[in-house]
Amino acid sequence: MDYMKKSYIIFFVSYLFSQNNFLVDYETVAKIREEGFQRSEIANTLSYMTDVLGARLTNSDDMRIAQDWAIKEMKRIGLKNTKIEPFMDYGVSWDNEFFSLHLLEPDKQVMVGYPIAHTPGIDGRKQLSVELVEIKTKGDLNKYKGKLKGKAVLATPPPKIDLDKYRTGTPRYTENELLELSQKPFPNAPRPPRPPKNPDLVSSIERNLFFKDQGVVAILESSSGWIAAVRGFARPGAKQDKWGRQETLDHLPIVAVTPEHYNRMVRIAKRNIPIKIELEIRTKIGKNRRQARNVLGEIPGTDKKDEVVMLGAHFDTWHASPNASDNTSGVAVMLEAIRILSVLDIKPRRTIRIALWSGEEQGLHGSREYVNKHFGNPNDPKVGQKSSYNKFSAYFNQDYGPGQYRGIYLQGNEHVRQAFSSWMKPFKDLGMTTISSQSACCTDHIPFDRSGLPAFQFLQDRVGGTGGHTNLDYYDTIPIEDIKKNAVIVASFVYHTAMLDKPLPRKKNK
Numbered sequence: 206m207d208y209m210k211k212s213y214i215i216f217f218v219s220y221l222f223s224q225n226n227f228l229v230d231y232e233t234v235a236k237i238r239e240e241g242f243q244r245s246e247i248a249n250t251l252s253y254m255t256d257v258l259g260a261r262l263t264n265s266d267d268m269r270i271a272q273d274w275a276i277k278e279m280k281r282i283g284l285k286n287t288k289i290e291p292f293m294d295y296g297v298s299w300d301n302e303f304f305s306l307h308l309l310e311p312d313k314q315v316m317v318g319y320p321i322a323h324t325p326g327i328d329g330r331k332q333l334s335v336e337l338v339e340i341k342t343k344g345d346l347n348k349y350k351g352k353l354k355g356k357a358v359l360a361t362p363p364p365k366i367d368l369d370k371y372r373t374g375t376p377r378y379t380e381n382e383l384l385e386l387s388q389k390p391f392p393n394a395p396r397p398p399r400p401p402k403n404p405d406l407v408s409s410i411e412r413n414l415f416f417k418d419q420g421v422v423a424i425l426e427s428s429s430g431w432i433a434a435v436r437g438f439a440r441p442g443a444k445q446d447k448w449g450r451q452e453t454l455d456h457l458p459i460v461a462v463t464p465e466h467y468n469r470m471v472r473i474a475k476r477n478i479p480i481k482i483e484l485e486i487r488t489k490i491g492k493n494r495r496q497a498r499n500v501l502g503e504i505p506g507t508d509k510k511d512e513v514v515m516l517g518a519h520f521d522t523w524h525a526s527p528n529a530s531d532n533t534s535g536v537a538v539m540l541e542a543i544r545i546l547s548v549l550d551i552k553p554r555r556t557i558r559i560a561l562w563s564g565e566e567q568g569l570h571g572s573r574e575y576v577n578k579h580f581g582n583p584n585d586p587k588v589g590q591k592s593s594y595n596k597f598s599a600y601f602n603q604d605y606g607p608g609q610y611r612g613i614y615l616q617g618n619e620h621v622r623q624a625f626s627s628w629m630k631p632f633k634d635l636g637m638t639t640i641s642s643q644s645a646c647c648t649d650h651i652p653f654d655r656s657g658l659p660a661f662q663f664l665q666d667r668v669g670g671t672g673g674h675t676n677l678d679y680y681d682t683i684p685i686e687d688i689k690k691n692a693v694i695v696a697s698f699v700y701h702t703a704m705l706d707k708p709l710p711r712k713k714n715k
């Protein structure tokens with residue numbers, strides 16, 4: 206080999222290395238794909254969680270049963286250091302055990318709905334007449350004084366059903382939309398400040414206190430506007446009184462009803478025709494306050510075992526369905542991803558840790574408390590930075606429904622662009638092509654990001670599921686092939702992060 210040729214090769218090789226510290230281990234990627242596509246267990250895991258375990262409201266007895274299952278499942282797939290970790294006083298448990306609502310007059314009909322979390326049941330089965338109330342401002346309250354005793358009230362304005370969604374479905378991202386997402390500059394322009402609140406408006410807490418005062422027996426409401434679906438959350442004020450037993454017992458029962466059934470009652474009421482319903486709600490409210498808990502498990506690392514790469518999803522759901530999309534599908538993906546890595550016996554350099562969070566739906570409580578306790582937050586003097594802060598590499602989260610990954614959000618961290626571009630390449634055939642410099646919001650990677658720790662959410666097609674938080678979010682609408690792909694991709698990202706010489710780079714402004 207002549208001198209020129211030799212120096213050219215040396216130059217070329219050193220150029221390659223200086224350009225990319227984030228090379229792909231194609232042999233391991235092949236094994237991950239083989240395991241994840243040819244021996245996938247994700248459908249079975251998702252079915253067990255949605256069909257057998259069901260809904261998992263934070264701190265409910267249902268959630269406790271599910272967490273015990275999660276520990277067993279983690280052990281079954283070979284994880285070590287599995288544990289249930291309490292993170293905060295979360296008041297008393299709340300589990301609905303039975304619910305029925307029937308229209309009796311002027312016609313007979315089974316009605317679909319469910320009780321709002323952290324509201325009490327009612328004694329036995331009750332026949333109630335129903336009154337439409339329209340309360341917006343404090344002045345409106347006077348109209349109803351002395352008129353509501355012993356009744357159920359239709360308390361929210363009738364929702365309008367949006368048919369467009371059902372005409373068009375939810376399409377996958379087109380190539381053009383993905384291109385736009387990849388070119389959108391970061392950060393976004395700041396949002397204009399919110400206008401001040403009108404002091405004359407009645408809050409839902411004030412309205413419900415008025416109903417209680419007036420001797421109302423049950424509050425009926427509907428707010429989703431989604432065909433046949435009910436969306437309902439927790440009693441107003443539950444967060445403020447920290448899910449207290451007495452506050453729950455003292456409140457009126459609230460029932461969310463599908464828009465069709467609710468609006469039928471509203472229209473009858475507007476004709477001044479009497480309405481009678483029969484209602485039964487049996488609810489189990491815990492006697493003692495207790496801690497909400499996260500579930501964790503690990504594949505221990507080797508030469509860098511005191512450093513950690515994390516993957517996770519929130520295990521808690523709202524209570525009206527198993528919430529197959531939000532976020533049982535995310536949990537299934539993360540469990541399958543770590544199962545793949547466990548089965549392949551990859552001997553990661555860093556420890557790989559899965560976290561199944563709780564309290565996400567009520568404000569990212571599980572992940573926030575976990576980050577504060579284990580890594581700390583140098584941006585928050587009350588929390589401070591913990592010694593393991595610099596042992597953390599990255600966290601990968603899924604919580605945007607069950608659609609397949611089309612890319613990943615950098616979360617404003619330009620220093621990981623090269624790594625992610627490189628690690629995406631083996632999955633181009635699966636449609637994983639886009640890097641967005643944007644921040645994804647509002648789920649469990651945020652507490653890590655706020656602490657200055659690299660944490661990411663994938664860019665997903667918004668397909669599958671009936672949307673989170675409804676009574677209709679079951680196994681049947683989850684695109685299983687999509688979540689299989691996601692498990693393979695996240696397994697590979699976690700693997701490559703765990704094998705780097707250095708932790709994944711952090712934003713420099715933190």
Ligand SMILES: [Zn+2]
Pocket residue numbers: 519531532565604673
């Ligand atoms: Zn969610």
